[in-house]
Amino acid sequence: MTESSSSHYQVLRVAVTATEKEIKVAYRRAARTAHPDHGGDAATFRRVTAAYETLIDPQRRKAYDRSYGAGTAREGAFDAGAHFDAPAAGSRASATVRRPDNGRNTAGDAPVYVPPYEGTDVPLIPLAQARQQVHGMPRKRGIFGAEARIQREMRTVQLLTRQVLPAIPAARLINGLQSPADNSHIDHAVLSGYRLALVNSMLLPKGAYAWDGRTLNHGGRAVAPPQLARVVWAMQDIFPELNVTGWTVVHSPDGNLHEPVIDHHRRPAGALETVQIVNAAGMVRGLKEFLASGPAPNTVNIPVLARLLRGMH
Numbered sequence: 001m002t003e004s005s006s007s008h009y010q011v012l013r014v015a016v017t018a019t020e021k022e023i024k025v026a027y028r029r030a031a032r033t034a035h036p037d038h039g040g041d042a043a044t045f046r047r048v049t050a051a052y053e054t055l056i057d058p059q060r061r062k063a064y065d066r067s068y069g070a071g072t073a074r075e076g077a078f079d080a081g082a083h084f085d086a087p088a089a090g091s092r093a094s095a096t097v098r099r100p101d102n103g104r105n106t107a108g109d110a111p112v113y114v115p116p117y118e119g120t121d122v123p124l125i126p127l128a129q130a131r132q133q134v135h136g137m138p139r140k141r142g143i144f145g146a147e148a149r150i151q152r153e154m155r156t157v158q159l160l161t162r163q164v165l166p167a168i169p170a171a172r173l174i175n176g177l178q179s180p181a182d183n184s185h186i187d188h189a190v191l192s193g194y195r196l197a198l199v200n201s202m203l204l205p206k207g208a209y210a211w212d213g214r215t216l217n218h219g220g221r222a223v224a225p226p227q228l229a230r231v232v233w234a235m236q237d238i239f240p241e242l243n244v245t246g247w248t249v250v251h252s253p254d255g256n257l258h259e260p261v262i263d264h265h266r267r268p269a270g271a272l273e274t275v276q277i278v279n280a281a282g283m284v285r286g287l288k289e290f291l292a293s294g295p296a297p298n299t300v301n302i303p304v305l306a307r308l309l310r311g312m313h
Contacts, residue, residue, distance in 0.1 A: 008051035008064065009306075013122045016065075016306050017129065020056065027052040065310035066178040068238050105299070107192070107292035111170040113300045124306035133165050136175040136312050138187070152201045153187050155251050155280075160190065160199070163284045168192050168291055170298045174308045181234035184227075189308060190287065193301065195294035196239060197287055199247045200226040206252050206259045211277045216250075216262070225250075229274045239304060243294060246275035249283040257281040 009016050012026040030048045034040040054060045105112075117127050129135075138153035157175060165171050170192055177186040188199040202225060207218055215222040228246040236244040252259035257280040264277075276286055291297055 006047075008054050009124065011047050011051040012055065014055075015122060015126060016124055016310050017126065018055075023052065023055050027056075068180055068307050068311050105296050107168045107170070107288075107297040109169070109298035111300050112296070112298055113302055114296075115302060124302055125309065129309075130300055130302060130305065133169075133171065134161060134173045134175070135309060138175060148203070152203050152251060155203075155255075156188055156199060156201045156249055159249070159257075159280055159284065160188065160287075164190065164287055164291075167288055168297060170300050171291060172300065172305055174305075174312065177308065177311050179231050179234070180238060180311075181230045184231070186228075186231060190291065191301065191305060191308065192291040193294045193297040193299040194242050195291050195297070196235065196242045196244045196304075197247055197290060198228060198232055198235065198244065199249060199283070199287075200228050202226070202248060202250045203253065204250050204260055206254070206256070208261045208263065209250070210263045216277065218260075225275075225277055232274050239307075242304065245290060247283055247287060248275060248277050250277065250279050252279070257284070 009018070012018075012023065012030055014022055014026045018026070027048065031045065031052075032038060034045040034048045036042050036045060054064050111131075113127075113130060117123055117130075123130075134157070138150045138157065153175070157173070160173055165173060172191045174189045174191070175187070177189055179186055186198050187201055190197045190199065202223075204216070204218075204223065209216045209218045209223075211217075215224050217223075225248045228248060232244055232246040236242070250260060250262060260279060262277055262279055262282070276283075278286055
C-alpha cells in the first residue's frame with residue numbers, strides 16, 4: 001500500500017480508537033520526521049498535516065469516520081499467495097482459499113487475524129477489541145428513540161448472538177452503522193472473512209406472505225421492506241474485496257422463528273437476489289451458509305473491521 005492511499009490513522013500511525021492526546025503526540029512525532037527542514041518530503045508532510053487537521057477536529061473526524069474513507073480496494077488482500085474464489089451472493093458454491101500443503105479453513109476454526117498482531121507496530125484497533133464478537137447495541141437515534149425499532153433490533157441481535165456467532169468464531173457483529181448511500185442507518189452488519197452481510201429487521205403479523213422482489217404481499221395488502229439494496233451496492237463499491245449481501249429478517253409478534261411464512265414463488269427459479277427477505281429461521285440458516293462458504297471464513301479481516309467500527313453512528 002502506498003502512502004498516498006493510506007488512511008489518516010495510518011499516516012499518523014495511531015489506532016482508530018486514538019484519543020485527542022494520542023493524536024497530538026503522534027502528529028508532533030510524524031511532523032518532525034516529515035518536515036522538509038529536517039530532511040523530510042514536502043508531500044508526506046502535507047499528508048501528515050491533513051491527517052492531523054481532520055482527526056483533531058471532532059466534527060471532521062466524525063464525518064471522516066462515517067465515510068468509511070480509509071484504505072483502498074487492496075486493503076484486505078494481505079496474503080498475496082492465496083487464491084480467493086468467491087461465488088456470487090446466494091450461491092451454494094463453496095468458496096475456498098488455496099494454500100500449498102494446507103487444508104481448507106472452515107468456519108468453525110479458531111479465528112486468524114489478518115494482518116497478524118505479532119510484530120505490528122501500531123495496530124488499527126486493539127487486539128482486545130478485535131476479539132469481541134459483538135460491537136455496539138441498538139440505541140436511540142436523534143432526539144426521539146423509537147422503542148418498537150429498538151426492540152425489533154434487539155431480537156435480531158439476540159438471534160445472531162445465540163445462533164450464528166457461536167458457529168463461526170471469526171464472525172463479528174457490528175450494530176448501528178451509518179449508511180454510505182444516504183442519511184439512513186444499517187441496523188446490523190456481520191463480517192466473516194471476506195463476506196459481509198447487512199441486516200435490517202421488520203415485525204409483521206403471522207401468516208403467509210409472498211415476496212415478489214419489491215413488496216411483501218399478504219391478503220391483498222402490500223408491505224414494502226426496508227430499502228436495503230442501494231446500501232448493499234454502496235458498501236460493495238467501498239469494499240470491492242468483499243462479497244456483500246443484504247438480509248431483511250421478518251420477526252413474528254410471538255417470537256416463533258418459523259413465522260411469518262415467506263414464499264418466493266413469484267421469483268424466477270434460481271435467481272440471485274441482492275437482498276434476501278426471510279423469517280428468523282431462514283436468516284439463521286441462510287446467513288450461516290453464506291458466511292461459512294466464503295473464502296477463509298475463520299479470518300478476522302482487521303482493516304475492514306476497523307473501517308466498519310469507524311462507521312458506527
